[in-house]
Amino acid sequence: MKNTMNDQDEFVRLLEESYNYKFSAADVVKGIVIKQENDGFLVDIGAKTEAFLPNREITNNQTNDKDFSEYLSINDVKEFYILKEEGEDENDRIMLSLKKLSCAKAWQELQSAKYNNETIKAKVVQIVRGGVIVEITDLRGFVPASQLRTGAPFDGLINQDIEVKVLEADAKRNKLILSQRQAVAEQREQVVDEIIANLEVGSIVKGKVVRIADFGGFIDINGVDGLLPISEISWQRIKHPSDVISLGQELEVKILKIDTDMKRISLSLKRMGDNPWESIENEFKEGQIIKGTVNKVTSFGAFINIYPGVEALLPSTEMEGANPNPFNIYNIGDEIEVLIKKFTPQEHRIALSVKDIQK
Numbered sequence: 089m090k091n092t093m094n095d096q097d098e099f100v101r102l103l104e105e106s107y108n109y110k111f112s113a114a115d116v117v118k119g120i121v122i123k124q125e126n127d128g129f130l131v132d133i134g135a136k137t138e139a140f141l142p143n144r145e146i147t148n149n150q151t152n153d154k155d156f157s158e159y160l161s162i163n164d165v166k167e168f169y170i171l172k173e174e175g176e177d178e179n180d181r182i183m184l185s186l187k188k189l190s191c192a193k194a195w196q197e198l199q200s201a202k203y204n205n206e207t208i209k210a211k212v213v214q215i216v217r218g219g220v221i222v223e224i225t226d227l228r229g230f231v232p233a234s235q236l237r238t239g240a241p242f243d244g245l246i247n248q249d250i251e252v253k254v255l256e257a258d259a260k261r262n263k264l265i266l267s268q269r270q271a272v273a274e275q276r277e278q279v280v281d282e283i284i285a286n287l288e289v290g291s292i293v294k295g296k297v298v299r300i301a302d303f304g305g306f307i308d309i310n311g312v313d314g315l316l317p318i319s320e321i322s323w324q325r326i327k328h329p330s331d332v333i334s335l336g337q338e339l340e341v342k343i344l345k346i347d348t349d350m351k352r353i354s355l356s357l358k359r360m361g362d363n364p365w366e367s368i369e370n371e372f373k374e375g376q377i378i379k380g381t382v383n384k385v386t387s388f389g390a391f392i393n394i395y396p397g398v399e400a401l402l403p404s405t406e407m408e409g410a411n412p413n414p415f416n417i418y419n420i421g422d423e424i425e426v427l428i429k430k431f432t433p434q435e436h437r438i439a440l441s442v443k444d445i446q447k
Contacts (some may be wrong), residue, residue, distance in 0.1 A: 229264030
């Protein structure tokens with residue numbers, strides 16, 4: 089009889105201790121899901137009354153209707169984040185959150201990835217000024233344009249999974265900054281020797297435009313970036329590489345040079361076709377009068393397209409009138425008659441004249 093009384097006393101003591109335990113906001117507690125209501129779930133965490141998990145605190149991801157089966161079910165035992173203490177809720181219940189706990193764990197994982205220099209995957213969800221927004225688990229981060237492999241965001245990145253390095257992960261300031269370029273650079277170091285060893289000068293390869301600069305474009309060849317100089321994009325004169333190529337575009341290019349010491353590949357797009365300067369050697373001659381189309385107007389003259397891929401210069405000194413202003417005489421797209429004054433296709437130079445036609 090004495091033992092029975094002692095057991096009951098111990099039970100009462102433990103029960104009172106559980107009731108007297110103070111659950112505080114930001115605590116992480118274990119509980120069991122016991123019931124689903126219209127706006128959330130009741131969870132037994134060992135308090136005097138069931139705690140409440142609102143639907144809005146289950147996940148950041150949108151769900152259809154109120155189907156949260158992907159995230160929790162009745163009788164699930166999970167850890168929960170205490171959002172509000174007892175008494176703060178109008179129904180005098182402890183308020184719980186799953187998504188807050190998920191975010192806290194995500195921040196820990198990101199800080200660990202930064203510390204260990206790990207590469208992680210992120211999904212591009214939005215293009216914003218200066219870069220792109222990505223999603224990692226329940227968090228959103230920012231990849232500045234300077235840290236994108238492409239050097240600039242473009243529509244083709246939306247919904248793409250990219251590999252990134254963590255530059256900054258500050259949970260208190262809700263600041264997550266990432267770099268795709270650092271992840272790509274590390275991968276490149278791992279595969280560049282093997283890839284370059286399997287390439288040959290003169291061979292044709294397929295690649296994707298991953299970055300565009302004033303001096304040319306960078307083409308991803310099996311994970312290694314090759315340079316396509318602006319001079320190798322087109323036989324015609326172009327102002328900027330973006331006049332011909334665009335980010336994300338897939339191209340066939342010819343390998344011009346491989347520098348195994350510097351681990352660099354030089355590419356050409358224009359040499360995928362015949363050299364038009366060789367084609368015109370027997371097409372034209374000095375003194376010949378031909379028709380051409382104005383392709384560009386400058387202060388010193390106009391560039392005339394006289395053959396596909398071939399431009400010739402009509403200097404302002406060879407235009408009609410005294411001290412002619414090219415901008416007052418010609419517009420882009422004008423078809424004009426010109427005389428070939430000097431013809432040196434080997435040097436990629438053809439000089440034209442209009443005033444000499446009148447002589």
